[in-house]
Amino acid sequence: MDWITTVDHKKIAILYLWAGGLFFGIGGLEAILIRIQLIKPMNTFLDAQTFNELITMHGTTMIFLGVMPVIFALMNAVIPLQIGARDVAFPFLNSLGFWTFLFGGLLLNLSWVMGGAPDAGWTAYTPLSGKGYSASHGVDFYTIGLQIAGLGTLIGGINFLATIITMRAPGMSFMRMPMFAWATFITSAIILFAFPAVTVGLVLLTFDRILDANFFNVAGGGNPVLWQHIFWIFGHPEVYILILPAFGIISEVIPTFSRKRLFGYSSMVFATILIAFLGFMVWAHHMFTTGLGPVANALFSVSTMLIAVPTGIKIFNWLFTMWGGQVRFTTPNLFAAGFIPTFTMGGVTGVMLASAPADFQFHDTYFVVAHFHYVIVGGLVLGLFAGLHYWWPKMFGRMLSESLGKWTFWTFIIGFHLTFFVQHFLGLMGMQRRVFTYLPNQQFDTLNLVSTVGAFLMGVGMIIFLVNVFLTSRRPADAPEDPWEDGRTLEWTIPSPPPEYNFKQTPLVRGLDAFWKEKMAGHKGMTPAEPVGPIHMPSATILPFLMSVGIFIAGLGFMFSRDEFSSSIMSFLFNNYIVTALGLLITFGSMLMRSLFDDHGWHIEPEELEGR
Amino acid sequence: MMKTWQAGKRLLPMTAALGLLLAGCGREDLSVLRPQGPVAESSYGLMKLSITIMIVVLLIVFSIAAYVWIRFRRKKDQDEIPKQVEGSFKLEVLWTVIPLILVIVLAIPTVKVVFAAGNDHSDDKDAIKVKVTGHQYWWEFEYTDYGITTAQDLIIPTGKHIAFELSTKDVLHSFWVPSLAGKMDTNPDGTVNRFSFSAPNEGVYRGKCAELCGPSHGFMEFKVKSVSGEAFDKWVASMKAPESVMPEDPVLAEKFKSQCLTCHAIGSMPASPVAPSLTGIGSRESVAGILLNDDTREDGAPVLENLKTWLHDPQSVKPGNKMPNPKDKGLSDEEIDGIAEFLAGYTLD
Ligand code: HEM
Ligand SMILES: [Cu+2]
Numbered sequence: 001m002d003w004i005t006t007v008d009h010k011k012i013a014i015l016y017l018w019a020g021g022l023f024f025g026i027g028g029l030e031a032i033l034i035r036i037q038l039i040k041p042m043n044t045f046l047d048a049q050t051f052n053e054l055i056t057m058h059g060t061t062m063i064f065l066g067v068m069p070v071i072f073a074l075m076n077a078v079i080p081l082q083i084g085a086r087d088v089a090f091p092f093l094n095s096l097g098f099w100t101f102l103f104g105g106l107l108l109n110l111s112w113v114m115g116g117a118p119d120a121g122w123t124a125y126t127p128l129s130g131k132g133y134s135a136s137h138g139v140d141f142y143t144i145g146l147q148i149a150g151l152g153t154l155i156g157g158i159n160f161l162a163t164i165i166t167m168r169a170p171g172m173s174f175m176r177m178p179m180f181a182w183a184t185f186i187t188s189a190i191i192l193f194a195f196p197a198v199t200v201g202l203v204l205l206t207f208d209r210i211l212d213a214n215f216f217n218v219a220g221g222g223n224p225v226l227w228q229h230i231f232w233i234f235g236h237p238e239v240y241i242l243i244l245p246a247f248g249i250i251s252e253v254i255p256t257f258s259r260k261r262l263f264g265y266s267s268m269v270f271a272t273i274l275i276a277f278l279g280f281m282v283w284a285h286h287m288f289t290t291g292l293g294p295v296a297n298a299l300f301s302v303s304t305m306l307i308a309v310p311t312g313i314k315i316f317n318w319l320f321t322m323w324g325g326q327v328r329f330t331t332p333n334l335f336a337a338g339f340i341p342t343f344t345m346g347g348v349t350g351v352m353l354a355s356a357p358a359d360f361q362f363h364d365t366y367f368v369v370a371h372f373h374y375v376i377v378g379g380l381v382l383g384l385f386a387g388l389h390y391w392w393p394k395m396f397g398r399m400l401s402e403s404l405g406k407w408t409f410w411t412f413i414i415g416f417h418l419t420f421f422v423q424h425f426l427g428l429m430g431m432q433r434r435v436f437t438y439l440p441n442q443q444f445d446t447l448n449l450v451s452t453v454g455a456f457l458m459g460v461g462m463i464i465f466l467v468n469v470f471l472t473s474r475r476p477a478d479a480p481e482d483p484w485e486d487g488r489t490l491e492w493t494i495p496s497p498p499p500e501y502n503f504k505q506t507p508l509v510r511g512l513d514a515f516w517k518e519k520m521a522g523h524k525g526m527t528p529a530e531p532v533g534p535i536h537m538p539s540a541t542i543l544p545f546l547m548s549v550g551i552f553i554a555g556l557g558f559m560f561s562r563d564e565f566s567s568s569i570m571s572f573l574f575n576n577y578i579v580t581a582l583g584l585l586i587t588f589g590s591m592l593m594r595s596l597f598d599d600h601g602w603h604i605e606p607e608e609l610e611g612r
Numbered sequence: 613m614m615k616t617w618q619a620g621k622r623l624l625p626m627t628a629a630l631g632l633l634l635a636g637c638g639r640e641d642l643s644v645l646r647p648q649g650p651v652a653e654s655s656y657g658l659m660k661l662s663i664t665i666m667i668v669v670l671l672i673v674f675s676i677a678a679y680v681w682i683r684f685r686r687k688k689d690q691d692e693i694p695k696q697v698e699g700s701f702k703l704e705v706l707w708t709v710i711p712l713i714l715v716i717v718l719a720i721p722t723v724k725v726v727f728a729a730g731n732d733h734s735d736d737k738d739a740i741k742v743k744v745t746g747h748q749y750w751w752e753f754e755y756t757d758y759g760i761t762t763a764q765d766l767i768i769p770t771g772k773h774i775a776f777e778l779s780t781k782d783v784l785h786s787f788w789v790p791s792l793a794g795k796m797d798t799n800p801d802g803t804v805n806r807f808s809f810s811a812p813n814e815g816v817y818r819g820k821c822a823e824l825c826g827p828s829h830g831f832m833e834f835k836v837k838s839v840s841g842e843a844f845d846k847w848v849a850s851m852k853a854p855e856s857v858m859p860e861d862p863v864l865a866e867k868f869k870s871q872c873l874t875c876h877a878i879g880s881m882p883a884s885p886v887a888p889s890l891t892g893i894g895s896r897e898s899v900a901g902i903l904l905n906d907d908t909r910e911d912g913a914p915v916l917e918n919l920k921t922w923l924h925d926p927q928s929v930k931p932g933n934k935m936p937n938p939k940d941k942g943l944s945d946e947e948i949d950g951i952a953e954f955l956a957g958y959t960l961d
Contacts, residue, residue, distance in 0.1 A: 047827075048828060048830075048931040052827060120824070121824045125783075127782070127783050128783040128824065128825060133826065223801050224784070258694070260695075261697070263697060263699050264699035264703075265699065266699070289822075291778075291796065291797060291803065294729070297726050298726045301719070301723070301726065302715075302723065305722075306715060308714075308715055309711045309712055309715065312710075312711040313707055316676075316703075316704075322681070324695060326685075327680065329681075340677055341670075344670060345670065348669060348670060349666070352659065352662040352666060356726050357655050357722065357725040357726055358655050358659045358722075360655055361655045361656075361794045363795060364795065364822040428637060428638065429637055429642065429643045429644070430638060430643055430818070432788070432830070434830075436827070439833075439902060442639060442642060520693070
């Protein structure tokens with residue numbers, strides 16, 4: 001009950017982590033099934049339809065539901081602490097964002113048991129995703145599930161923008177903000193601009209499918225290429241929504257374990273902003289072969305290549321942060337170290353893809369599969385592992401085992417390179433992507449086998465991580481405030497895990513790496529910016545949960561509103577939009593409750609604070 | 613500009629070495645790395661240039677990384693606080709400018725080739741014009757200047773530019789012959805994509821569909837057969853003046869007409885929009901695009917056997933394809949075998 005009603009950002013972080021673990025596990029299982037099918041030519045382990053459902057759900061799950069919540073978990077756990085705040089700007093919305101996200105994700109995955117998963121690829125290109133070619137409800141689950149989950153992401157993004165703009169501790173100017181906070185800020189801004197595009201796209205596709213609209217239907221005057229533009233205007237920024245937080249994490253971990261401040265802080269900030277900006281200008285590089293013509297292709301080629309410049313700045317700044325430092329290879333830093341070369345390899349193939357005439361050959365082949373996995377897994381997932389191992393003691397008060405952590409790292413990264421490095425060559429040798437099997441004697445066989453073996457090794461790495469988490473959870477929570485000893489930012493000045501009000505007294509920030517600065521000045525902790533006083537806390541509430549349940553029910557009702565049911569009661573309920581209305585009633589009713597009954601929250605009194 | 617070109621030239625020896633290495637990769641009739649025509653050649657050139665630049669970048673990053681990890685590893689009892697360096701304006705400008713130069717080195721030839729690739733030869737009187745239509749899951753080729761239509765095998769004369777017009781009857785597909793040229797989508801919205809390639813050497817090249825188009829997307833293959841000019845002319849002539857062949861057995865002929873020719877066309881019949889033309893199917897490279905008619909290879913089989921495989925159960929060969937099972941249309945096993953024999957013998961010379 002406590003977990004369903006909580007509005008505390010630290011608990012919501014843990015909820016996000018659980019949800020992320022769940023969906024990441026589902027997506028990972030799907031990946032393993034895909035790889036088993038591709039282990040040899042003409043394999044019959046899966047049939048073609050199931051395979052297409054698996055790649056669609058794997059891509060969708062990983063991008064929207066697998067890594068996103070882990071990012072949000074870390075942001076929720078860390079951002080208020082890093083900027084010296086007692087909570088996020090809108091705790092109620094924070095909880096609402098999580099629950100809509102979770103119910104959207106659950107709805108999407110329900111498709112596995114309710115008559116067929118989406119099968120048109122995670123990009124859902126029309127007309128294949130239209131009702132004419134994808135007749136099951138799969139793509140409806142995709143459009144409606146993602147719509148609901150996307151709502152949660154958008155709410156979360158807006159919340160972080162407001163939090164970072166308004167709730168920084170006294171003295172923390174923007175240019176004194178830790179890099180992870182910067183990354184969160186920029187990421188949230190991208191969410192704010194990119195998600196409305198996909199929202200619109202999903203609405204249009206839903207209308208095409210459920211209400212027989214003609215946005216993408218050629219016979220009715222619609223245009224399928226329009227979907228590609230809408231999708232990628234969202235889709236390309238989305239990959240920066242994923243990678244920028246990883247950049248932020250790496251920028252925290254490397255300085256801590258090098259005992260040096262981040263090299264070129266201001267150019268890092270500048271590069272982050274530039275990447276976000278350019279990220280919106282390059283969507284059509286996913287569409288070079290659509291036939292946009294040489295002028296568009298040339299422009300999008302060059303603008304895409306330009307992203308290499310700010311990214312290069314970041315890589316070299318990280319390397320020079322370590323230069324002259326004292327590098328310690330703890331588990332988080334091992335992952336950060338693994339990140340640098342691996343991500344660089346993904347970035348480099350990105351530049352190769354940007355050259356349109358070369359992309360005519362690369363596009364939609366395993367070369368592309370290799371590229372985006374180098375960026376997403378080799379970049380983002382390694383970054384998340386670094387962040388999880390780094391902040392685990394702060395989130396849970398327990399250090400993860402270092403030796404198991406190292407085992408995780410080595411099995412995962414070796415497995416990763418085995419899986420995906422060879423895929424570059426598969427693509428160049430002529431293997432298209434999204435094929436459920438391939439003919440023998442094309443020289444694809446050995447490389448595919450290697451790739452599958454690698455995938456299993458990555459799976460082993462994941463299992464070791466889970467074992468680590470499990471064993472750790474049974475040990476006493478005794479992590480010190482600053483467990484890595486060289487913490488530089490505010491989150492390391494308070495107990496692990498933090499009390500629910502975070503800071504008894506808001507700290508005064510006197511420079512970049514505020515805590516490190518105080519340590520160097522010989523102080524034990526931060527100088528407070530205020531006397532001890534009563535702390536205002538928001539009340540727990542179940543309304544966000546109810547609102548999300550309502551949207552979930554309404555989504556299901558809408559989706560089946562045109563179906564024939566064998567039972568007449570079901571037909572009556574669904575076909576007359578009664579279920580839809582019921583769901584919306586729950587949601588709007590909860591909203592009404594929220595508006596009518598003012599809840600001013602409660603206070604923690606100074607006596608209680610001192611008592612601890 | 614001169615400077616950047618020189619920088620590009622300096623990379624040439626490495627490019628050459630890499631080229632040799634990569635050229636070992638894959639089959640000649642299939643691999644992007646073993647281009648067999650000028651269009652694939654130009655993509656390959658850009659790939660070599662970019663990969664050379666990128667390997668240089670990787671070597672620099674890897675060596676700096678290895679150096680700092682070893683050199684600046686924290687030693688036992690090391691406890692002095694390292695100098696907290698702000699950054700370095702000079703260094704930061706350096707690693708802004710160098711990537712910028714590398715990007716320019718790659719961007720200039722890229723833009724050049726982009727515009728060259730825009731050259732589609734659709735107005736070239738000398739070019740062979742072919743209308744390509746994608747279907748779930750087969751390819752149709754119409755030679756507009758000759759008024760002939762075929763499927764699965766694209767026959768072209770060596771050395772001539774082939775000017776393509778690409779479209780689709782259903783979902784998106786993407787037309788791709790890796791060793792001859794990059795891919796191009798077939799869009800369903802009435803916009804026609806144009807491009808062209810040529811094949812200087814005789815040979816059979818493997819083509820694929822590169823855009824997810826349904827369950828059998830992976831099986832939507834075709835062959836490009838590049839033949840001498842005379843052989844091409846001869847093929848065109850025999851396609852234009854087809855004898856009206858029919859199975860000899862009248863019962864079989866009737867079945868063939870009523871159960872197969874409702875969708876397929878043969879000989880002088882007008883091409884059908886729902887199924888591949890069967891004219892001269894006995895002399896094609898493959899049945900259904902994927903069953904190779906080549907009994908000299910282990911992954912091939914005689915054309916008769918392939919036809920039987922297909923006709924006895926089309927769904928098991930290409931899941932989700934639109935051809936009804938002949939058994940469901942009332943054909944007995946013997947009749948199916950009879951039709952297979954007839955089709956296998958239906959060749960163009
Ligand atoms: C255990 C790790 C993973 C393995 C073994 C794996 C494997 C694969 C495979 C085999 C494909 C299919 C490629 C094709 O259809 O041609 C694929 C597609 C994809 N993967 Fe992964 N993957 C892994 C993790 C991830 C992660 C963590 C993400 C993102 C965060 C991700 C994102 C994608 C995307 C977006 C696609 C494209 C899906 C589509 O074609 O519609 N993968 N993956
Ligand atoms: Cu296809």
